[in-house]
Amino acid sequence: MISKKVVLRFPEEIADKPLVSDICKKFELTFNIMRANIFPRKEGILTLEISGEENSFNSGIQYLKDNSVSISFVEESINRDESSCYHCGFCVAVCPTEALIITDRKTMRVDLFKDRCIACGYCVNVCPVKAMSLPDEF
Numbered sequence: 001m002i003s004k005k006v007v008l009r010f011p012e013e014i015a016d017k018p019l020v021s022d023i024c025k026k027f028e029l030t031f032n033i034m035r036a037n038i039f040p041r042k043e044g045i046l047t048l049e050i051s052g053e054e055n056s057f058n059s060g061i062q063y064l065k066d067n068s069v070s071i072s073f074v075e076e077s078i079n080r081d082e083s084s085c086y087h088c089g090f091c092v093a094v095c096p097t098e099a100l101i102i103t104d105r106k107t108m109r110v111d112l113f114k115d116r117c118i119a120c121g122y123c124v125n126v127c128p129v130k131a132m133s134l135p136d137e138f
């Protein structure tokens, strides 16, 4: 079994197609919705955690790609510039998933746990030195 968080971007032409429910039925996958931005008669952006057997997961992702859905994996996309971060903790206060937490109370060190990130971008907006980043398409 694998479980990955992905950002799916549906262009306007396919925004009304039930592609996510298709992959669940066809490939026996399950999903949790982490974020959804649907713009009527425009594109839709969904952040999901998709789970299932590895082969089924890969087939489901390929099915979405074949249907013109653009896909980004959250864990590979969130990044922190370690040389810029000075562990101020501002990002910890806004991160909704505890992907950014203080791991050492003495030094107030802040660590990033990419597997918990949902690509909300809050940390990117508050970081005073722009250490946190997500690709533009997010």
Ligand code: SF4
Pocket: 080, 084, 085, 086, 087, 088, 089, 090, 091, 092, 110, 126, 127, 128, 129, 130, 131, 132
């Ligand atoms: S807000 Fe920026 S500088 Fe401060 S702890 Fe977070 S990543 Fe580091």
Ligand code: SF4
Pocket: 078, 094, 095, 096, 097, 098, 099, 100, 116, 117, 118, 119, 120, 121, 122, 123, 124
């Ligand atoms: S984008 Fe930043 S604030 Fe949002 S979940 Fe990921 S690490 Fe936390």
